[in-house]
Amino acid sequence: MSRQVQVTFDCADPARVAAFWAEVLGCVVQPPPPPFTSWEEALAAWGVPPEQRDAASAVVDPDGVGPRVFFQRVPEGKAGKNRVHLDVRAAPGLEGEARMAALAAEADRLVTLGAAVLARYEPAPPLEAGHLVLADPEGNEFCLD
Numbered sequence: 001m002s003r004q005v006q007v008t009f010d011c012a013d014p015a016r017v018a019a020f021w022a023e024v025l026g027c028v029v030q031p032p033p034p035p036f037t038s039w040e041e042a043l044a045a046w047g048v049p050p051e052q053r054d055a056a057s058a059v060v061d062p063d064g065v066g067p068r069v070f071f072q073r074v075p076e077g078k079a080g081k082n083r084v085h086l087d088v089r090a091a092p093g094l095e096g097e098a099r100m101a102a103l104a105a106e107a108d109r110l111v112t113l114g115a116a117v118l119a120r121y122e123p124a125p126p127l128e129a130g131h132l133v134l135a136d137p138e139g140n141e142f143c144l145d
Contacts, residue, residue: 004067006069008071011072014055016137017071017136020114021071024142025059027062028059054073057070081141086143087145090106090144110134118135
C-alpha cells in the first residue's frame with residue numbers, strides 16, 4: 001500500500017520558513033484554492049480571524065511529485081537537536097572535491113537566504129561521500145549531500 005507523506009515543521013514564522021524551504025527544495029508556496037487569488041482573500045472568506053491568518057503556510061512541488069511541506073506556528077522555540085531532519089541532495093552524481101565544491105556553493109546560496117552552516121564532513125571512502133550540515137532560519141538542522 002502506498003501513502004502520501006506530508007512533512008511538518010513547527011516554527012515561529014511560517015511564511016518566512018516556508019519561503020526559505022521553497023528555495024531550498026525548488027518548490028512553490030502553495031497557492032490558495034480557486035476561486036481565491038490570495039490566501040488573505042481565502043482566509044477572510046472562511047472567517048479566519050486576522051490574528052490567526054499567519055499561523056500556517058505550505059510549499060508544494062510545482063510538478064506535483066514531491067511531498068507537501070507544511071509549516072505551523074507554535075508558541076515554543078526550538079529546544080534541542082532535531083531527531084528527524086531532511087537530507088537535500090545537492091550534488092547528485094558528483095564525487096570528491098567536485099562534490100564538496102558543489103555542496104559549498106549551494107550552502108553559500110542558502111546562507112544568503114538565512115541558513116547557517118554548522119559543520120562540514122569531508123569524504124571518507126568507501127562509505128562516506130562527504131556532506132554539510134546547515135540550519136534553516138529558525139535553527140532546524142538539515143544536510144546537504
